[in-house]
Amino acid sequence: MMKKKIIDLATKLFMKQGYLATSTRQIAKELNITQPALYHHYKNKEQIYIEVLKNFSDEIGINMHQIIESEPDTEQALINICKYLQQTHPMNFSMMMHDMNHELDETTLREIFVIWQKNYFYYFEQLFERLNHTHDLFFSPKQISSHFLRGLSAYIVGESEKSMTPELPIEEFVKIFLHGVIKK
Template sequence: MEKKLTRAEAYKHTQQKIIQTANKLFMKQGYNGVSTRRIAKECGLTQPALYHHFRDKESIYLAVIHQMTTDIRQEFSRLDDNSLRQSPQMILNKMFLILIEKHPTNVMMMIEDIFTEFDSKNQYILYELWQQTYLMPFKELFKEWAKHGLIREHLNIDAAARFCLSSIVPLTSKHPISAQEPALANRLNTTIDFLLHGLLK
């Protein structure tokens, strides 16, 4: 016989269901494209029941981003601490795949949502999460490479990390747009090749 959940367990279970459902909706349609009514319906809840767990759509979005960024940081922490033991191609491939798998959406759309839809307090919270989770791992990696002479001198590390992140956006669609478009692995290899070697000989 299935064990009956306690009230606290049932509350947490429902809350997680809301976060997971909202995650899928927000990442496909953006913040504006999703209503609390839609989230509640997808979860099999009434809106009042939804508001028992989260006071509004903004708080749901914050919970989604908190969970997502926690998952990503945990995945990054599992990578080899000494990135120099791996080739630049290999470490970038692993980092990109983590972001593609854990955050399958348009990252730039997420940033646009943050700066157009949220109050200044939540903007700051979300921007800090974005910096810590997405930007800093690449900045730290590039700083380490710079120490060992692997990248050009005087390269703007912050700009390089931001450009790296923007390069992921076309890859967040796991499925080719057309039959002629290469599969994800090939697209990823091509993107990393351009990032590391550019166009010129």
């Protein structure tokens, strides 16, 4: 299946290099086809990018669901999810946001945002709802999950960026965070 091969490779390249720095020529070359051949499968570069975002996000959703189901302890589930995201996301999360906001038109953006809501935010909210039942929190589960995802995004960066600011192990990130939002 050529379409799948294109998306798999494009995912790797877009995530690592960003939208602008990834050319259709590069994608084609690494697939051992010519650049115009891509256009048989996808209308243009933007469509490939959109397909990459959707596809990737769906996979994340499936796995997040599974992790949450199989781990009853909320803190541990959070840690597992963070570990999973850190390993899976081959890229700089913030750069992806920037690319999306600058390279996609508003309709597409909204569409992808809905998919994200379903595959990312939803599961985090669910976990912090859970936490809300057993602990006294400083903010609403919605606010906290949004804040958490934001902080986590700073821990989901490419290899090269890691060297600049040393990072804590992701478990410590989660622990500090929870200690910070739980009262008492």
